[in-house]
Amino acid sequence: MSVLEIKNLHVNVETDQGTREILRGVDLTIREGEIHAIMGPNGSGKSTLAYTIAGHPKYTVVEGEILLDGENVLEMSVDERARAGMFLAMQYPVEIPGVTVTNFLRTAKTAIDGEAPSIRTWLKDVRGAMTNLRMDSGFAERNVNEGFSGGEKKRNEILQLELLKPKFAVLDETDSGLDVDALKVVSEGVNRAHSNTGLGILLITHYTRILRYIKPDFVHVFVAGKIAEQGGPELADRLEEEGYDRYHVAESATQ
Amino acid sequence: MQSTALPTPEQHGIRAHSDGPIVPVQTRSERFRSTDVADFAPITGREHEWKYSPVAAFADLTSGELDGSRVEVEATDAAGVSLSWIPRDDARVGRAGIPEERASANAWSAFGEAALVEVAGEEAKTVTVTRSGLGTTPRAAHTVIEAAPFSQALVVLRGIGDARLTENVEVVVGEGANLTVVSLQEWTDESVHLASHFARIGRDAKLKHIVVSLGGKVVRVNPSTHLAEQGADVEALGLYFSDAGQHLEQQVFVHHDAPHTRSRVTYKGALQGEGARSVWIGDVLIGNTATGTDSYEQNRNLVLTDGTRADSVPNLEIETGDIEGAGHASATGRFDDEQLFYLQARGIPEDEARRLVVRGFLAEVVQQIGDAELEERLIRALEAELQGS
Numbered sequence: 001m002s003v004l005e006i007k008n009l010h011v012n013v014e015t016d017q018g019t020r021e022i023l024r025g026v027d028l029t030i031r032e033g034e035i036h037a038i039m040g041p042n043g044s045g046k047s048t049l050a051y052t053i054a055g056h057p058k059y060t061v062v063e064g065e066i067l068l069d070g071e072n073v074l075e076m077s078v079d080e081r082a083r084a085g086m087f088l089a090m091q092y093p094v095e096i097p098g099v100t101v102t103n104f105l106r107t108a109k110t111a112i113d114g115e116a117p118s119i120r121t122w123l124k125d126v127r128g129a130m131t132n133l134r135m136d137s138g139f140a141e142r143n144v145n146e147g148f149s150g151g152e153k154k155r156n157e158i159l160q161l162e163l164l165k166p167k168f169a170v171l172d173e174t175d176s177g178l179d180v181d182a183l184k185v186v187s188e189g190v191n192r193a194h195s196n197t198g199l200g201i202l203l204i205t206h207y208t209r210i211l212r213y214i215k216p217d218f219v220h221v222f223v224a225g226k227i228a229e230q231g232g233p234e235l236a237d238r239l240e241e242e243g244y245d246r247y248h249v250a251e252s253a254t255q
Numbered sequence: 256m257q258s259t260a261l262p263t264p265e266q267h268g269i270r271a272h273s274d275g276p277i278v279p280v281q282t283r284s285e286r287f288r289s290t291d292v293a294d295f296a297p298i299t300g301r302e303h304e305w306k307y308s309p310v311a312a313f314a315d316l317t318s319g320e321l322d323g324s325r326v327e328v329e330a331t332d333a334a335g336v337s338l339s340w341i342p343r344d345d346a347r348v349g350r351a352g353i354p355e356e357r358a359s360a361n362a363w364s365a366f367g368e369a370a371l372v373e374v375a376g377e378e379a380k381t382v383t384v385t386r387s388g389l390g391t392t393p394r395a396a397h398t399v400i401e402a403a404p405f406s407q408a409l410v411v412l413r414g415i416g417d418a419r420l421t422e423n424v425e426v427v428v429g430e431g432a433n434l435t436v437v438s439l440q441e442w443t444d445e446s447v448h449l450a451s452h453f454a455r456i457g458r459d460a461k462l463k464h465i466v467v468s469l470g471g472k473v474v475r476v477n478p479s480t481h482l483a484e485q486g487a488d489v490e491a492l493g494l495y496f497s498d499a500g501q502h503l504e505q506q507v508f509v510h511h512d513a514p515h516t517r518s519r520v521t522y523k524g525a526l527q528g529e530g531a532r533s534v535w536i537g538d539v540l541i542g543n544t545a546t547g548t549d550s551y552e553q554n555r556n557l558v559l560t561d562g563t564r565a566d567s568v569p570n571l572e573i574e575t576g577d578i579e580g581a582g583h584a585s586a587t588g589r590f591d592d593e594q595l596f597y598l599q600a601r602g603i604p605e606d607e608a609r610r611l612v613v614r615g616f617l618a619e620v621v622q623q624i625g626d627a628e629l630e631e632r633l634i635r636a637l638e639a640e641l642q643g644s
Contacts, residue, residue, distance in 0.1 A: 054600050057592070082602035090600075094593045098615030098622070107611065108601035143615070160601060 002032040002069050002085070002167045004200060009064035011045075011052050022048040024225035025064070030200045032167060037203045037211060037236060040222030041244040046204045047091060049222075050172040053202075054088040055081050068168070083112055085167030089157040089174050096144040101156065102126070104144045105163060112164055129162045133189050151182035158189035162196075169193070170202045175210035187213030208240040223247040283508060283540045283572060288353050292318075292364040295357040304356050307534040307566050309502055312473055313447045316421040317358045321365035321395040326420075328370055330384045335376030336408060338384065340368040347371065347399055351425035352453025352479055359451040359477075362421040365395035372400045374408040374434065381626050383411040389418040391445075396422035400436060404429035404457070409626055413439040418446040418471070426454035428462050430484070435463040435625060438478075441636070442471035450476045458484035465624060466493040466522075468503045469636055475534075477506040482516035482545070491520040491552075493535070494620040494633075496640045497563070499528025506536040507552070511545035520552035523620050525613055526563035527643070535585075537569045541578060549579040556587040557616050610641050 011023035022045045030036055040046050052059045053066060055078040066073040068084055076084060096104065105126060110116045117125075130139060133155045145153055154174055161169055171190065175183055191214060193199060203214060211219075211233070219235040220227045221244075228247050229235065289295065298317050300310040310317070330338040341347060348369050354360040372384060386396075400410055412424065428434050442448055448471050456462050468474045480489045495503040509518045524533045535554040556565040569583035590612065598608035614637060621633050 054596075056596055077605070078596060078599035079602050079604050079608075082600055088600050090597070094591070094597045096594055096597065096612065096615055098618035099611055104598075104601075104611075107603055107607070108598075111602040111604065111607070164601065 002200070004030045004168045005065075005067040006053075007065050007067070009049075009052070009066065010062045011048055012060045012062050013048070013058060014060070022059075022225055023052065026226055028220065028227065030168060030202060032200045033198045034218065035194065035201045035203060035214065035216045036218045036220060037205060037216035038220050038222050039205055039208070039236065039239055041247075042206065044222045045225040046206075046222050047172055050088055050170045050202075050204055053086065053170055054078060079111065082166075087161055087164060087166035087169040089154075089161055089169060089171045091173040091176060093145050093153045093157055095146045097146055099144050100141055101144055102140045105160065108160065108164060125163060129159055132162075132192065133159055134185050135159065150177040151179070154178060154182065154186050155189070158186050158193075162189060162193045165193075165197050166199055168200045168202070170204065172204050173206060174203075175205055175207060183210060184213060190214055208236050211236045221247060282574075283538050283570075284510060284542070286355050288355050289360055290349070290353050290363040292357060292360040295360050298357055304506065307536075308475060308504060309473060312502075313358075313419070313449065315393045316419060316447065316449055317361055319393055321361060321421065322392050323365040323367045323395045325368060326386055326394060326396050327388045328384060328386055330372070331382050333380040333382040333408070335374065335378070335380060335406070336382040336410070337373045339371050339373075341371045341399070342368055343397070345369065347401065348397065348425070351427050351455040352481060354423065354451060355479075356451070358421045358449040359423055362395040362397065362423050366397040366422075369397040369399050372398065372410060374400070374402040374406045374410065374432075377405055377407055379407050379409070381409045381411070381629075383413055385413045385415065386418075387414075387416040389416060389420055391417055391419055393419045394421070396420060398422065398424045399427070400424065400434075401427045402429055402432040402434040402460075405431040407433045409435040409437070411437045411439055411629065413441065414448060415441050417443050418448055420447070421449040422451075424450060424452045426452060426462065426464070428454065428456045428460040430457040430460055432457070432460045434461070435465070437465045437467060437624060437629065438476055440466075440468040440471055440474045440476065442474070444470065444472060446471040447473045448475070449473075452476065452478040454478065454480045454489070455483050456480065456487035456489060459486035460484075461488040461490070463490040463492070463623075463625070465620070466495075466505055467633065468493075468495040468505070469640065471503075472500070473502045473504075475502075475504040475506075477508070479508040479510070480518070481510050481512060482518065483512055485513045486515050487513060488517045489519075490623070491518065492620050492623055493522035493524075494617055495522075495524040495533055496617070496637060497524060497526045497531040497533045498640065498643060500530045502532045502534075504534035506534075506538070508538045509540070509550065509552070511539070511541040511548045511550060513545060515547040516545055517549045518552070519550075521620060522554045523556070523617055524565065525557045525559055525617060525640075526565055527559040527640075529560075529562035531560075531563040532565075534566045535568070537583065539571050539581065539583070541573045541575060541581060543574040546575055546577040547579055548575075548581065550581040551583065553584040555585075555616075557613060558587060558589050559613065610638075613641055614638065
């Protein structure tokens with residue numbers, strides 16, 4: 001069974017105002033098949049964690065490690081991490097003008113598998129996944145994320161999740177900006193991928209509402225760059241009622 | 256960015272361009288014109304139409320003696336399209352426009368006969384006219400492409416092999432016709448090609464004009480489009496890939512001269528390697544009779560390496576207040592790292608991700624050509640340019 005371990009992770013980012021410390025010692029272990037929710041207020045460093053796992057060059061790891069089945073992820077390039085089985089569903093997917101969804105998906109699948117997928121089964125898989133996500137077929141010939149609505153961009157992320165079949169996926173605020181119908185469709189896609197491939201999921205969110213559709217095994221509350229509290233799904237219910245206020249109080253008291 | 260005229264003194268945002276203290280108050284339509292090279296002063300390189308060009312590299316074409324005999328031209332067969340030669344005093348010469356600068360006038364003064372491409376018939380068809388074997392002698396050429404009323408065709412004017420050529424290309428689009436002209440420059444590395452294209456578009460007619468410059472040491476293709484009658488429409492597209500030591504230039508002029516005319520100008524280029532150079536100047540003039548005009552021009556450059564230079568100068572001149580829309584945009588940028596990150600995060604290695612982004616950037620223009628075979632061939636040609644990195 002695969003396991004993703006994050007140990008004492010400290011991450012800095014360079015800004016115009018100088019170096020800022022964003023992550024301050026994150027410890028987290030995710031096993032294949034598990035769903036972990038990371039919840040926290042804006043600015044707590046949730047997205048930094050997501051992008052650091054994926055290897056975005058903006059973030060500098062100053063201490064700690066990330067291991068995938070014992071392999072040092074921090075030494076891998078962004079594309080090597082993806083080929084090792086990691087996936088990041090982005091909060092703001094970028095447009096790639098002139099590159100169609102079809103071409104992009106095939107190129108990514110070929111890179112991840114190390115060989116081109118067989119044309120017939122691949123087309124069937126793509127079409128099936130698109131139908132499940134209620135995406136019409138014209139979508140495939142559009143340029144990646146170009147002119148997509150917020151909901152379409154998120155569906156396109158989950159489409160990739162279903163087709164690329166990673167071992168671990170980080171979903172960075174996939175629920176933000178979605179209406180309830182789109183939220184259901186996207187959640188179904190995540191649950192489908194989970195039951196089909198048994199991947200481990202790190203679900204990063206500001207709100208509890210996506211947790212009505214995707215049931216986490218573990219909930220972590222993220223405050224000021226580290227995990228402030230963890231528990232089972234019941235912790236999410238408590239957050240829904242109380243918000244993050246008490247963590248802020250606790251945090252400022254320690255400073 | 257600069258304006259060539261001040262429609263009203265208090266117009267918002269007008270100020271002197273950084274390369275000179277004075278905004279020239281001369282409307283583009285009043286620029287000097289002549290078919291006789293003797294009417295133009297020798298080129299110094301400081302003139303507004305020459306200041307971005309390496310004028311010393313082609314003095315033979317702008318002021319020397321030119322060979323005006325027939326150049327080798329070959330056309331593919333297409334029903335309704337014919338190729339012939341007509342004398343320089345034929346009435347069909349000089350209807351779309353006349354030279355505004357010396358290289359163009361030198362060609363006009365020197366050519367013997369004009370190649371005439373006549374298009375008739377309403378069915379869609381493609382014809383490729385290839386010029387090759389022009390050699391290293393300085394040459395002049397003249398071409399007239401005429402689309403009969405309500406005809407439809409795609410004409411590819413392709414240049415391969417060696418060339419030292421200055422030429423004029425006239426495009427006459429008859430009422431209701433739908434013509435696409437692709438000027439495809441695939442010359443050898445040492446070639447020099449200076450071209451002025453003059454298009455006159457008739458009532459409710461449409462021209463799609465596409466300049467694709469890939470090969471040649473200096474390639475300068477300047478298309479002027481006269482939207483002469485009501486409902487005339489031009490889609491002016493350009494695509495260039497400038498390598499080390501290459502100078503690719505285009506000065507695009509669109510003259511809205513009748514009501515309800517429409518123009519879209521989109522030029523995109525990539526620059527790669529030491530001394531790779533591109534110039535784009537886009538002039539749009541909306542005349543006082545051109546009410547209901549809809550116009551937009553843009554130039555985008557993608558810089559792939561250090562040591563390149565892209566000049567991009569959009570000018571918009573408006574003489575009527577009653578227009579639908581007019582705008583321009585220009586951007587020259589490096590690679591978008593977020594696009595690379597996105598593709599790499601899906602397992603695609605960095606070099607492949609770069610190729611995908613550049614190909615995508617340029618493919619936006621290729622996708623609009625409307626001929627699958629040519630589009631595919633151009634994608635392959637761009638692929639080869641990218642491999643050169």
